[in-house]
Structures are given as structure tokens and as C-alpha cells.
Amino acid sequence: QITLKESGPTLVKPTQTLTVTCTFSGFSLSTHGVAVGWIRQPPGRALEWLALIYWDDDKRYSPSVKSRLTITRDTSKNQVVLTMTNMDPVDTATYYCAHSDLVRVAEGRSGGMDVWGQGTTVTVS
Amino acid sequence: EIVLTQSPGTLSLSPGERATLSCRASESVSSSYLAWYQQKPGQAPRLIMYGASSRATGIPDRFSGSGSGTDFTLTISRLEPEDFAVYYCQQYGSSLWTFGQGTKVEIK
Numbered sequence: 001q002i003t004l005k006e007s008g009p010t011l012v013k014p015t016q017t018l019t020v021t022c023t024f025s026g027f028s029l030s031t032h033g034v035a036v037g038w039i040r041q042p043p044g045r046a047l048e049w050l051a052l053i054y055w056d057d058d059k060r061y062s063p064s065v066k067s068r069l070t071i072t073r074d075t076s077k078n079q080v081v082l083t084m085t086n087m088d089p090v091d092t093a094t095y096y097c098a099h100s101d102l103v104r105v106a107e108g109r110s111g112g113m114d115v116w117g118q119g120t121t122v123t124v125s
Numbered sequence: 126e127i128v129l130t131q132s133p134g135t136l137s138l139s140p141g142e143r144a145t146l147s148c149r150a151s152e153s154v155s156s157s158y159l160a161w162y163q164q165k166p167g168q169a170p171r172l173i174m175y176g177a178s179s180r181a182t183g184i185p186d187r188f189s190g191s192g193s194g195t196d197f198t199l200t201i202s203r204l205e206p207e208d209f210a211v212y213y214c215q216q217y218g219s220s221l222w223t224f225g226q227g228t229k230v231e232i233k
């Protein structure tokens with residue numbers, strides 16, 4: 001059973017750096033085709049895809065926040081970490097991590113982000 | 126990056142009615158790598174449809190998806206009380222994934 005759980009500060013000050021951690025179980029980020037992504041959702045607003053890290057350590061970032069984001073993994077701890085610099089009140093949101101399996105996607109057996117964490121709420125003030 | 130535009134923003138329907146949600150992409154979505162998610166208040170999104178037309182595990186057959194290229198549709202044939210929620214489309218066919226802005230299906 002795949003599970004993911006986000007953790008991090010609930011409150012950060014403007015200009016500070018946010019670090020949120022996704023701790024997962026039920027899969028390995030070293031397995032071919034596996035990816036973990038970060039998505040955020042400001043209060044009352046839409047989902048926004050932020051970043052993705054692949055099994056081979058390849059990384060992708062949303063152009064709108066690319067200059068402020070870094071996504072890393074620690075395969076020994078089964079964790080993915082997202083850092084976002086220069087936080088602003090508009091970055092107040094619930095931050096989710098989610099699993100994807102690109103092998104299953106290519107085989108037509110899955111797609112997108114199939115398992116999500118519960119999210120962690122971050123307020124910038 | 127591919128921009129996804131969902132319509133309508135809000136759909137007001139009664140239980141038992143049919144819901145038709147649209148998702149239009151700014152460019153063709155590769156391999157129909159288009160997913161739909163359902164989100165209820167206070168909950169994380171849940172994958173309900175992938176590959177434009179394949180239901181995720183445990184999703185009832187009143188949900189169906191169709192489309193290709195730039196135009197995609199999610200249909201709920203007969204709305205059940207638990208189907209009232211916000212629905213998002215997402216494309217994962219390009220190297221940069223994107224979401225639509227969502228359609229809220231509310232009880233009329």
C-alpha cells in the first residue's frame with residue numbers, strides 16, 4: 001500500500017525559505033518509472049503543479065516558480081524535500097506531494113498522480 | 126507549458142441529473158495523457174480518470190471520460206450525492222505538468 005505524508009512548518013515569515021518534506025512508504029524512488037511530485041493549493045483556489053522528481057533524479061519545475069524551487073530526494077529515508085525561497089503571503093497554501101508511476105502510465109494502467117498525501121498547510125505572514 | 130481551461134466554472138445540478146465537464150488544452154495533449162481528479166472540501170484530490178477515458182481503481186461506471194488532442198470531457202451519467210465536488214483536469218503528456226482551474230459541481 002502506497003502512502004505519502006507531508007510535513008513542515010505551519011507558519012513562515014515573508015522572505016524566509018520554506019522546506020517541506022514528503023515521507024512515503026510502499027514504493028521506492030529508485031525504481032524505474034517512479035516519480036514524486038509537489039502540488040499546492042491556495043485557500044479556495046485551484047491546484048497548482050510545482051515540481052516533479054524522477055527515479056533517475058531528473059527534475060522538472062513549474063516555470064512560474066522555477067527560480068525559487070529545489071526538489072531533492074533521499075532514497076535511504078524514503079523522502080522527497082521541496083524548498084521554496086523568498087516566501088510571500090501569496091504562497092500561503094496547502095502543499096501536497098503525490099506518487100506517479102510512469103511505467104504503469106506507459107502501459108495504460110495508470111496516469112497522472114495516483115496517490116496523494118493529506119497535505120500540509122503553510123501560512124506566510 | 127500547456128494551459129488547460131475548464132468549463133463551466135460551476136455546474137448547478139440535481140441528484141440524478143447528468144453532468145458534462147469540459148477541459149480544453151492550449152496545445153495537443155500527447156498520448157491523451159489527461160487525468161481527472163475529484164476534490165471534496167478538506168480532502169486531498171483523488172484520481173478518478175486517466176488516459177482521458179480509463180477509470181481509476183474503485184471509480185463507479187457512472188463516470189466516463191472522452192476526448193483527444195485538445196478537447197476532453199468528463200461525464201457523470203447520474204449524479205449521486207457523493208459526486209458533488211470540485212473536479213480538476215491535469216495533463217501529464219509534456220515534461221511540465223499542469224492543472225486546469227477546476228469545475229465545481231454543486232447541488233441545485
